[in-house]
Amino acid sequence: MDPMSKLVVFTGGTAGLGLAALGKLIENAPTNFEATPRFNYEVYIGARSTSDGALQAHFEGVRQSSPSPLEVKAHLLPLDLASLDSIERFAQDVLSNIVKPNKKIDILVLNAGIVVRNVRKTVKLPDNREFESTLFVNTLSQAVLLKRLLHVMADDGRIVLVGSEKHKVPAKTVVAPSTIEDLLSGGKWEGRNAYGLSKLVQMHLFFILKDEINRRWPSEGNKPSVVAISPGFVPETKLAREWPWILQLIGRYVLTLFPFTTPLPVAANTILRGMVDTTLSSGTYLGRTGAIAPLEECNDPTKRDEWRSWFVELGFWKTGADVN
Numbered sequence: 001m002d003p004m005s006k007l008v009v010f011t012g013g014t015a016g017l018g019l020a021a022l023g024k025l026i027e028n029a030p031t032n033f034e035a036t037p038r039f040n041y042e043v044y045i046g047a048r049s050t051s052d053g054a055l056q057a058h059f060e061g062v063r064q065s066s067p068s069p070l071e072v073k074a075h076l077l078p079l080d081l082a083s084l085d086s087i088e089r090f091a092q093d094v095l096s097n098i099v100k101p102n103k104k105i106d107i108l109v110l111n112a113g114i115v116v117r118n119v120r121k122t123v124k125l126p127d128n129r130e131f132e133s134t135l136f137v138n139t140l141s142q143a144v145l146l147k148r149l150l151h152v153m154a155d156d157g158r159i160v161l162v163g164s165e166k167h168k169v170p171a172k173t174v175v176a177p178s179t180i181e182d183l184l185s186g187g188k189w190e191g192r193n194a195y196g197l198s199k200l201v202q203m204h205l206f207f208i209l210k211d212e213i214n215r216r217w218p219s220e221g222n223k224p225s226v227v228a229i230s231p232g233f234v235p236e237t238k239l240a241r242e243w244p245w246i247l248q249l250i251g252r253y254v255l256t257l258f259p260f261t262t263p264l265p266v267a268a269n270t271i272l273r274g275m276v277d278t279t280l281s282s283g284t285y286l287g288r289t290g291a292i293a294p295l296e297e298c299n300d301p302t303k304r305d306e307w308r309s310w311f312v313e314l315g316f317w318k319t320g321a322d323v324n
């Protein structure tokens, strides 16, 4: 790897917002935000399918339509976020084969996510614990990846969590470590609600991560920064893939005509900004026009402590003294 290239580790780069954001990185087009100096990038995409012919052809098409003097190379690494074994193998792969003593991760983007039509406990761990798949893929998998990779982030690195304004939806219900199991066991917590819940817990994780970085990099100097993204409602992606095809077509060709939706290139630009805009301060929750406020309870240190303890008890987080 060219030592001057920026090392990017990315989940969910094979479709939808992630694919479009990587296309923007390759395009290297002028942006409406600060993004200088610009770099070459070496991108490692964790993906369920590692046959990358179509992906490389897509990126080559972007390169040809928007020639750039900068080089963005993309590689696929096997990763299934619904499998703890696969997440551990991916993290080990990154640690053993990608990161070098003089090359840490410059940008880590945790973008992959799902919505299911009906909640189901399909994620089974080797120790026989079972988890609802939305919560595991959208949130718990991110905690595990951060637990394994945070120590190899570059001191001036950036971590991007792709969140959602839907994290505000469960606000009328008491969502806490003590209620989450019940909330996910059916009833009105069907697929889309489980999605909102997973994004709420992810938003707590975002602030837990910010605190953890301050703990591990205590000096005032360079430390990794963390940004969460609200891409807006983007019906063109494959997120609703479990819904009937007719609804997906309506989403893609009808809903996109309405102003309450966000065009895919605009949403991709918000993710790109989260990745490369060095003027963003750590802890920014970024929407299409700039910083926005997360749900008020995400600023509550007592709630954050409860969620942190929950992640640690599950074995999906390491904090302070536990860190090697």
Ligand SMILES: NC(=O)c1ccc[n+]([C@@H]2O[C@H](COP(=O)([O-])OP(=O)(O)OC[C@H]3O[C@@H](n4cnc5c(N)ncnc54)[C@H](OP(=O)(O)O)[C@@H]3O)[C@@H](O)[C@H]2O)c1
Residues within 6 Å of the ligand: 011, 012, 013, 014, 015, 016, 017, 018, 046, 047, 048, 049, 079, 080, 081, 082, 111, 112, 113, 114, 137, 162, 163, 164, 165, 230, 231, 232, 233, 234, 235, 237, 238, 239, 240
């Ligand atoms: N679209 C929206 O309106 C919207 C709004 C707010 C937030 N978001 C967030 O944006 C992110 C991207 O969503 P999207 O709309 O771009 O959806 P998408 O088109 O369905 O893309 C999802 C990406 O995640 C990957 N992925 C899903 N499950 C995975 C697993 N088990 N292991 C590894 N990779 C997995 C998919 O890989 P495959 O190619 O293998 O399927 C794909 O690359 C999500 O976090 C979503 O919550 C989306």
